Amino acid sequence: MLNDERASTRGERMRLQGAHRFIAAAAIAGVVGLGVSGCTIGDQQLSSVAETSEALAAPSGDDGESTDTSTTNAKPPKISIKDGETGVAPSEGVTVTSTSKLLSVTIKNEEGTEVEAEFNSDNSEWETTEVLGYGRTYTVEARNADGKTSTSKFSTVNPGWKANVAVGPLDGSTVGVAQAVTFRFGAPIQDTKAAEDAITIETSNDTEGGFFWIDPYELRWRPKEFWEPGTEVSVTTNLYGHNLGGDLWGGGDEQTVSFTIGDLVEAYVDNDSKTLSVYRDGELVKSLPIALGRDEQFDTPNGIYVVGDQHQSLVMDSRSYGLDLSEGGYVTPVSYATQMSYSGIYVHAAPWAVGDLGSRNVSHGCINATTEDAKWFMEYVRRGDPVIVENTSGGTLTPYDGLGYWNLDWEMRSGGSAEPLYE
Numbered sequence: 001m002l003n004d005e006r007a008s009t010r011g012e013r014m015r016l017q018g019a020h021r022f023i024a025a026a027a028i029a030g031v032v033g034l035g036v037s038g039c040t041i042g043d044q045q046l047s048s049v050a051e052t053s054e055a056l057a058a059p060s061g062d063d064g065e066s067t068d069t070s071t072t073n074a075k076p077p078k079i080s081i082k083d084g085e086t087g088v089a090p091s092e093g094v095t096v097t098s099t100s101k102l103l104s105v106t107i108k109n110e111e112g113t114e115v116e117a118e119f120n121s122d123n124s125e126w127e128t129t130e131v132l133g134y135g136r137t138y139t140v141e142a143r144n145a146d147g148k149t150s151t152s153k154f155s156t157v158n159p160g161w162k163a164n165v166a167v168g169p170l171d172g173s174t175v176g177v178a179q180a181v182t183f184r185f186g187a188p189i190q191d192t193k194a195a196e197d198a199i200t201i202e203t204s205n206d207t208e209g210g211f212f213w214i215d216p217y218e219l220r221w222r223p224k225e226f227w228e229p230g231t232e233v234s235v236t237t238n239l240y241g242h243n244l245g246g247d248l249w250g251g252g253d254e255q256t257v258s259f260t261i262g263d264l265v266e267a268y269v270d271n272d273s274k275t276l277s278v279y280r281d282g283e284l285v286k287s288l289p290i291a292l293g294r295d296e297q298f299d300t301p302n303g304i305y306v307v308g309d310q311h312q313s314l315v316m317d318s319r320s321y322g323l324d325l326s327e328g329g330y331v332t333p334v335s336y337a338t339q340m341s342y343s344g345i346y347v348h349a350a351p352w353a354v355g356d357l358g359s360r361n362v363s364h365g366c367i368n369a370t371t372e373d374a375k376w377f378m379e380y381v382r383r384g385d386p387v388i389v390e391n392t393s394g395g396t397l398t399p400y401d402g403l404g405y406w407n408l409d410w411e412m413r414s415g416g417s418a419e420p421l422y423e
Contacts, residue, residue, distance in 0.1 A: 074099075074100065074144075074146035074147070074148055075098075075099050075100075075146075075148065076098075076142075076144070076148035076149060076150045077096050077097065077098040077102060077105070077142035077143070077144050077148065077149070077150045078096065078097050078098065078150070079094070079095075079096050079140050079142060079150050079151075079152040080092075080093075080094055080095040080096070081094055081140070081152055081154045082152060082154070083151065083152040083153055083154070084153065084154065085152075085154040085155075086154065086155050087155070087156075087157045088132075088154055088155065088156045088157065089156070089157060089241055089242070089243060090131055090132035090133060090134060090156050090157070090240065090241030091131070091240070091241030091242050092132075092241075093127060093128045093131075093132065094107060094115075094117075094127065094128045094132075094138075094140060095125065095126065095127040095128075096125070096126040096127075096140065096142045096150075097124065097125050097126075098124055098125075098142070098144040099124075099144075100124075100144045100145040100146045100148075101122070101123045101124065101144060101145040102119060102123045102124065102125075102126055102142060102143075102144050102145075103123075103143050103144060103145055104141075104142070104143050105117065105119075105126040105140070105141070105142040105143075106140070106141050107128060107138055107139070107140045107141075108138065108139055109133070109136045109137065109138055110136065110137040110138075115128050115130050115132065115138070116128070116129050116130035117129055117130070126142070131240060131241055132156050132241065133156065134156055134157060134158060134159055134162075134241075134249070135155075135156060135157070135158035136155065136156050137153065137154070137155045137156075138153070138154055138155070138156070139151065139152070139153045140152045140153075140154075157243075157249065159247060159248070159249035160246075160247030160248070161187055161247055161248045161249070162186075162187075162248070162249050162250065162251030163185050163186045163187040163189070163239065163244060163248055163249070163250060163251055164185075164186045164239070164251045164252040165183050165184065165185050165186070165237055165239060165252065166183070166184040167181070167182070167183055167235055167237055167255065167257045168181070168182040168183075168184075168257075169181075169182070169257075169259050169383060169384065170257070170259070171256075171257045171258055171259070172258065172259065173259045173260075173383070174259065174260045174261070174262045174382070175259055175260075175261060175262060175382060175383050175384035176261075176262060176265060176306070176307060176381070176382055176383065176384030176385030176386065177226040177227045177228075177229060177261055177262075177264050177265075177266075177384065177385070177386065178222075178226055178227075178304070178306045178307075178384055178385060178386035178406060179227070179259075179261070179306065179383060179384025180212075180220040180221060180222040180306070180405055181201060181220065181221040181222070181233070181235050182218070182219075182220055182402075183195075183199070183218070183219040183220070183221075183237070184217060184218060185216075185217050185218075185219070186251075187217075187244075187248055188216035188217055189216055189217070189219075189244055189245065189248070190216075190244065190245025190246055190248060191243065191244050191245035192211075192213060192219075192414060194242055194243060194244050194245065195219065195239070195244055196211050196219075196414065197242075198237060198238050198239045198242050198250060199221070199235070199236070199237050199238075200235070200236040200237075200238075201221055201233070201234070201235050201236075202233070202234045202235075202236075203231055203232065203233050203234075204230075204231055204232035204233075205228060205231055207223050207227065207228070207231060207233075208223060208224045209221055209222055209223045209224065210222070210224070210410070210413030210414070211413060211414040212399075212405055212408050212412065212413055212414060213414050214400050214402060214405065215400065218402065220405045221235075222405060222406070224410055226264075226386065227261040228261065229261055229262060229263050229264050230260070230261060231260070231261040232258070232260055232261075233258065233259050233260070233261070234256060234257075234258045235256065235257045235258070236254065236255070236256045236257075237254065237255055238250075238254045239251065239252060240252060240253065240254065261384075262382060262384075263280060263281065264280065264281050264282070265278065265279070265280050265380075265381060265382070265385045266278070266279045266385065266386050266387075266388065267279075267377075267381065267385065267386070267387040267388070268387075268388050268390065269290065269292070269300075269367060269387060269388065269389040269390065270390050270391055271292055271300070271361070271389075271390065271391040271392040272390075272391045274289060274290055274291065274292070274357070274358045274359060274360075274361070275287050275288060275289060275290060275358065276288045276290045276347070276367060276369065276373075276377070278377070278380060278381070285380070286376070286380075288369055288370075288373040288376075288377065289357040289358030289369075289370075289373075290347075290357055290358065290367050290368055290369050291350070291353050291356045291357050291358075291359075291360060291361050291362050291363055291367075291368040292361045292363060292365075292366075292367060292368075292389075292392060293361055293363050293364060293365035293366070293392070293394060294361050294362055294363065294364070295361050295393065296393065298363065298364045298365045299361075299365075299392050299393045299394030299395075300345065300361075300363075300365050300366075300367070300389055300392050300394050301345075301365075301389065301392065301394040301395050301396055301397040301398075302389050302390060302391070302392050302394060302395065302396050302397070303388075303389060303396040303397035303404060303406075303407045304386055304387075304388055304397075304404070304406035304407055305340040305341055305345070305386070305387040305388070305389065305397060305403055305404065306340075306384060306385070306386060306387070306403040306404075306405075306406065307338060307339065307340065307381050307382065307383055307384060307385045307386075307387060308338075308339035308340070308341075308342075308383060308402075308403050309339045309383075310337070310338050310339065310378050310383075311336075311337045311339075312335065312336060312378075313333065313334070313335055313337075314333070314334055314337040314346075314348070315331065315332070315333050315334075316330065316331070316332050316333075316334055316337075316344070316346070316348075316366075317329075317330075317331045318330050318331070318344075318364060319331075320344060321343055321344045323364070330364065334346075334348040334349060334350070335348065335349040335371060335374065335375070336348060336349045336371065336374035336375045336377075336378045337349075337374075337378070338374075338377060338378045338381065339403070340367070340387050340403065341397060341401050341402070341403050341404060342401050342402035342403055342404075343397075343398075343401050344365070344366075345365050345366055345367070346366050346367070347366070347367040347369060347374060347377055347378070347387075348366055348367070348368070348369070348374055349369060349370065349371040349373075349374035349375070350363065350366075350368035350369065350370075350374075351370070351371055353368045354370060356368075357369065357370065365394075386406070399412075
């Protein structure tokens with residue numbers, strides 16, 4: 001009887017041990033299976049297992065289904081300007097992007113005025129379309145479809161100085177083949193690259209051209225060669241909101257000027273023959289007897305000039321370019337004066353010199369002609385036509401004269417620099 005009880009106890013113990021071994025083996029097999037599965041697809045699978053475990057551990061809803069965790073990785077909208085940023089350039093503008101659809105974005109200044117802006121086609125991006133103001137504080141608020149929100153409050157720069165720019169030639173005008181695009185800034189420019197980058201020049205035939213700085217206030221853009229007649233030109237300046245060096249910033253609204261290049265009209269002043277000859281499309285139109293600057297005293301410089309202003313009557317005052325009356329200067333009213341340089345060289349009527357025209361130089365540098373010829377010349381040429389002076393002993397017109405820019409070599413064109421061009 002005792003043996004039977006021992007046998008029964010031993011058998012029960014063996015069955016229990018077998019059951020324990022079975023459970024342990026199953027657990028090991030499960031671990032091995034997970035290990036093999038993980039090796040086949042790397043970290044992504046391990047992450048999935050972790051997420052699955054979290055989902056299994058998560059509490060169920062009332063209907064017995066697990067809670068949705070898809071929004072846990074949602075990101076808020078991203079605003080291009082950080083909260084609290086100061087000294088922002090108005091030209092920078094503001095953009096907002098989102099990985100989910102943007103539902104609303106607003107930007108308002110400190111007075112509550114909303115800035116104009118627009119979304120892209122799928123509402124994943126938003127950007128301002130109105131230029132920001134100087135010395136303003138703006139608040140941007142954005143919300144996306146995931147329910148995430150972002151806010152940024154920032155302020156724009158308050159400039160020490162602002163510079164506007166005057167652009168020539170006049171909008172809608174027709175000019176000669178030598179006419180440059182002229183820019184006159186209201187303050188000396190330090191960062192010439194920034195100024196050039198704020199200018200866009202478009203032509204109807206992709207004319208090659210470049211910038212030339214005359215001084216810190218004066219900039220020219222001209223073609224490599226004379227313009228092709230009939231070329232249409234459009235010039236846009238957009239200085240506002242751009243830093244022009246130091247504490248100087250661009251002012252004024254964006255402006256666009258358009259003009260057309262007229263016929264090829266060229267004038268040649270030859271000191272050897274004492275004549276002014278006018279050509280149209282390479283054909284001689286008229287040759288006029290003239291007198292130039294007095295030899296060895298007021299020699300007229302050689303070089304390429306450009307027709308500028310035109311006056312039916314003008315008082316010429318030598319003191320305007322430093323020649324005092326006591327040094328042989330003059331204050332003389334003249335008729336039919338056509339400007340050739342900023343330094344005061346004109347083609348004009350000189351009835352007092354009629355006996356010298358075509359034979360002797362008697363002027364202080366101007367081109368003297370009869371009243372009839374001066375009138376004809378002024379009415380025939382237009383702003384931007386070239387006047388080429390040859391064979392004098394007066395050197396070459398300085399290229400830094402406002403109308404002498406064709407005497408600058410092409411290689412001297414500006415590439416723009418953040419460093420001041422002139423000290």
